Amino acid sequence: MNTRASLYQARYGSPDVAVPDAGSPVIDHLLAHSSVRAYLPDPVSDDTLAAIIAAAQSAASSSNLHAWSVVAVRDPARKARLAEFAGDQEHIHKAPLLLVWLADLARLEQVANKLGEPSSALDYLEMFEVGVIDAALAAQNAVTAAESLGLGTVYIGAMRNKPEEVAAELQLPTRVVAMFGLCLGTPDPQAPASVKPRPAQSVVLHQETYSLPAQAAGLEQYDEAMRAFYTSQNMKVRGTWSNHSAKRVRDGAALSGRDRLVEALNKRGFPLK
Ligand SMILES: Cc1cc2nc3c(=O)[nH]c(=O)nc-3n(C[C@H](O)[C@H](O)[C@H](O)COP(=O)(O)O)c2cc1C
Incomplete structure (x- = not known):
C-alpha cells in the first residue's frame, strides 16, 4: 500500500x-500513473470497454459538440498494420486492444447537411482544435478509468506518422483524422512499469504571470531526477532530459514524418484556415 x-x-x-x-x-x-508497454494476452471484454468509453464520454466537450470518435481495434492483423504505420512499436502488437482516438468533424458536417445548413466554420483551425482537445480529454478519462480497473495503457502519438495510411486502414471519411492511439491490456507482472518523475511544480505552475527564469532551478533538478530514474531502471541514459528534449525539437526530421502533418490534414478535409 x-x-x-x-x-x-x-x-x-x-x-x-x-x-x-x-x-x-x-x-x-x-x-x-505510469505508461505500460508490456501486456498479457488476456482480452479486454466488451463490458470493460463499455465502462471505459462511458468514462471517456463523461469528459467535458467544447460546446457539447462531441467532436471526437474512437475506433477499437482488436484484430491482430489490423493492429499489426497500424503498428507498422506507427514505427512498428512492439507494445502495439502485444496489447490486446488498441483504441485509435479521432478528431471528428464529419458528424457535425452531416448534422448541418441534414438540416440544410452551411458548415463552413468546419474549415477553420479552431474547429480542428476543438476536435483535438475533445479527443484528448476523452482519452485521458479512458486512461484513468482503465487504470482503475487494473489495466495498463500507453498512448501512441506515432499514429500521426502516416495519417493517410491510418485513415485508409480505419476507413475514415473526410474531416476525420487519427490523433493518437492508446494500447490497453493487463500489465505483464514480469515487466512492471515504474512511476516516471515529473519536473517540480515551480517549472509548470506560475502564479499570476508567466516566468521562464523561475523554471531554471527546477529544470536542473529534473535533469538529475531523470538521470537517477534511468539508472534505477537499468536503462541506458543518453544525456539528460534537457539533451533528450533538445534533440526531439531539433528540426523537422525529428518529427518522424509528422513534419508534413499540415499537408496530410489538408488532404483529409481540414483546410485549417
Ligand atoms: C500524446 C502522447 C503520445 C505518446 N506517444 C507514445 C508512443 O508513440 N510510444 C510510446 O511508447 N509512448 C508514447 N507516449 C508515452 C510517453 O512517452 C509517456 O507518457 C511519458 O514518457 C511519461 O511517462 P509515463 O506516462 O509513464 O508517466 C505518448 C504520450 C502521449 C501523451
Whole structure:
C-alpha cells in the first residue's frame, strides 16, 4: 500500500518533496500513473470497454459538440498494420486492444447537411482544435478509468506518422483524422512499469504571470531526477532530459514524418484556415 508521501516522492523523483495537506483517493490514483508497454494476452471484454468509453464520454466537450470518435481495434492483423504505420512499436502488437482516438468533424458536417445548413466554420483551425482537445480529454478519462480497473495503457502519438495510411486502414471519411492511439491490456507482472518523475511544480505552475527564469532551478533538478530514474531502471541514459528534449525539437526530421502533418490534414478535409 502506497502512502501519500511515497506517491509524491515517486512522482517528483525526490525524497524531500512537500506533501500537500489536500488529497483524495482520485488524486492518489492519478499520482500512481505510469505508461505500460508490456501486456498479457488476456482480452479486454466488451463490458470493460463499455465502462471505459462511458468514462471517456463523461469528459467535458467544447460546446457539447462531441467532436471526437474512437475506433477499437482488436484484430491482430489490423493492429499489426497500424503498428507498422506507427514505427512498428512492439507494445502495439502485444496489447490486446488498441483504441485509435479521432478528431471528428464529419458528424457535425452531416448534422448541418441534414438540416440544410452551411458548415463552413468546419474549415477553420479552431474547429480542428476543438476536435483535438475533445479527443484528448476523452482519452485521458479512458486512461484513468482503465487504470482503475487494473489495466495498463500507453498512448501512441506515432499514429500521426502516416495519417493517410491510418485513415485508409480505419476507413475514415473526410474531416476525420487519427490523433493518437492508446494500447490497453493487463500489465505483464514480469515487466512492471515504474512511476516516471515529473519536473517540480515551480517549472509548470506560475502564479499570476508567466516566468521562464523561475523554471531554471527546477529544470536542473529534473535533469538529475531523470538521470537517477534511468539508472534505477537499468536503462541506458543518453544525456539528460534537457539533451533528450533538445534533440526531439531539433528540426523537422525529428518529427518522424509528422513534419508534413499540415499537408496530410489538408488532404483529409481540414483546410485549417
Ligand atoms: C500524446 C502522447 C503520445 C505518446 N506517444 C507514445 C508512443 O508513440 N510510444 C510510446 O511508447 N509512448 C508514447 N507516449 C508515452 C510517453 O512517452 C509517456 O507518457 C511519458 O514518457 C511519461 O511517462 P509515463 O506516462 O509513464 O508517466 C505518448 C504520450 C502521449 C501523451
